[in-house]
Amino acid sequence: MASPLSLFMPVIPGTDLQKMAQDLAQFQTALGEALQSIGTVHYARTLILDGAMPNLQVGAGSKPTDNYVLAIITEYDGSFDDYIGDFASQVGDVFNAFLKYVVGGAAIIPVQSNQQAFLEYLKTNDASQAPTATPIYQAYDATVQEIYAHGIKPVSGS
Amino acid sequence: MSTTIDFSDVQGTILRGYRVDLARHFILTVTNGPKAGAFIEALVDGTDGLPRITTAVHIKPKPECFVNVAFTAAGLTALGLSDQELTTFDAGFQRGATNATTAGKVGDTGSSAPANWVGGLSNGAAVHIILSVWVDDDPAVLEKVSATLRAAFAGCITELSAHDAKALPDNHVHFGYRDNIAQPTVDGAPPRKRQIPDDQPVVPTGEFLLGYDKAGGGQYSVQPSQLSKNSSYAAFRILEQDVVAFEQFLDAYSKTAGISAELLAAKVCGRWRNGNPIELQPDDPGTFLPPSEVNNFKYVAPQLPPDDTLGLKCPIGSHIRRNNPRDMAVIGTDSVHHRIVRRAMPYGPSYDPSVPDPAPVKRGLIGYFINASIFNQFEFVQSQWSLRSSFVKAATAPGDPDGTNGNAYFNISGQDVFLGVNDPKSSSFTLAAIGQGGTNNTTITGFSRMITTVGAAYVFFPSMTGLRYLAGLLQR
């Protein structure tokens, strides 16, 4: 049974959207490698939303706003809490880069040294833990490693 | 790599094995904070006729006794640390050993539940200090030092209980195994007197001391800063071993599995009773290997032999492979982040199968499992690796990408035979054999827990600077 993480992080007003988007793109490879190495994450994606837009999408050429939201959405196996130290070690530098753009992020950088505060931050900003969250739908009930063990190969370069 | 550590600021047991035969652990409650502070100060300075707290500085000739002192969260509060400051401490430490979440996490349930613990340890709020004394081999010296300490803390500290340990010949522990072989090599720590090299990465100092870089970057720290650098934590555990049940387990299940009782003993531990790793010595115990070889092995190699990805020689679920998977692929990050320094000794009389115990005898293992983070090390290893089998990554042997010979994922089941809860309804141990999907494995099931937790505490070992600070908090 996988668990959802739906992290919505309000971006600090005045942040340069292009620069943040570039950083996000630049760290995708490192993030992918780290998640592959952790070995419990089924899918993950990062998104930027704009709360000032009616459809929440960052519009092409739209005016800068103070309502951006950085989102990270994943499905993972096992206990997030117990693995927070491993997670901080593996994706810490990527998160340190993202967190500098978000409200409350500076206080927990570097996450490697602030593991419990990092965990608290993730929980506070995880919409999947909100009272209105509904259980996730799952097409299969197998862990990442179980799937690999049955012969499905890891996606190389992910 | 080489970090410089000020050994004179570090409590000795964190970085040094004392190589002694006797130990006594006092479980203490502070009844008068300021006076207890003065007692600790006298221990730090070695004044008032008290033995001085032992640091990691090598002392020659060997002193009459070694003394270290550690505090629970309640103990730090009793000495004047604020709640605000306590929130900066390790999450597991703050919860404490008797906390229900902790107990569930590490498997202190059923007969091992905190409510059943001995010596006042069941009431975590009253357990403040663990004061430990080690002496070479003379019980009279232990009594003398104990009397001095008791006289000095009388009036400000109540003794809830005292627990003795006594080494068995040749570093053996109950169940008949040789122990004290594997320990992490900590960057900057003094070399072990008896060098036992291994083929594992040197562990960053920050995994065992606050205030140094740890594996994966960053540092562990607490506030105030005086308590941070050179301090550490430990899980203090009293683990009772049912030797008769273990012998019966070996006898019965070796027959089920069609192997000798000694081979089963080696399979569940990962070492033969004589101490040789089954990884290097798969078929018979042989003679005890020289120190240069006895810990010098890995589980994974680019070719077969010596690769043991599948756990055909050393079971993936064996005690030593669970508690330190070395280079085996595990979920999360690698084993360097989850090492433990073990400072534990047996207690109780040795078991002689030819002279069965007339009545149940209390014997087991007592001592400290040391780390810079109880949450990421002791609790992680216990909860994720000893109590689960899902931590092993899918992996196939070299030259067999499709896993025709099996996959590591299928070659572990249940929990650590030593440290698991091992409810007979679900207990399970896998002896792996070549075959796709583990189809030829032998799995033994239905056995019970043979090691019970009868006491525990999560403690903080302040640096010498930290001890002085703590001692002065209520006196100032």
Ligand code: HEM
């Ligand atoms: C009564 C309880 C226990 C018994 C009988 C026991 C027995 C043993 C034995 C015989 C060894 C092999 C000797 C050696 O490598 O030095 C060993 C290794 C080890 N044990 Fe235990 N143990 C017990 C409790 C624990 C606990 C509570 C922990 C920590 C969670 C632990 C962690 C380890 C580790 C980390 C190793 C070394 C693994 C390696 O690096 O290869 N043990 N134990």
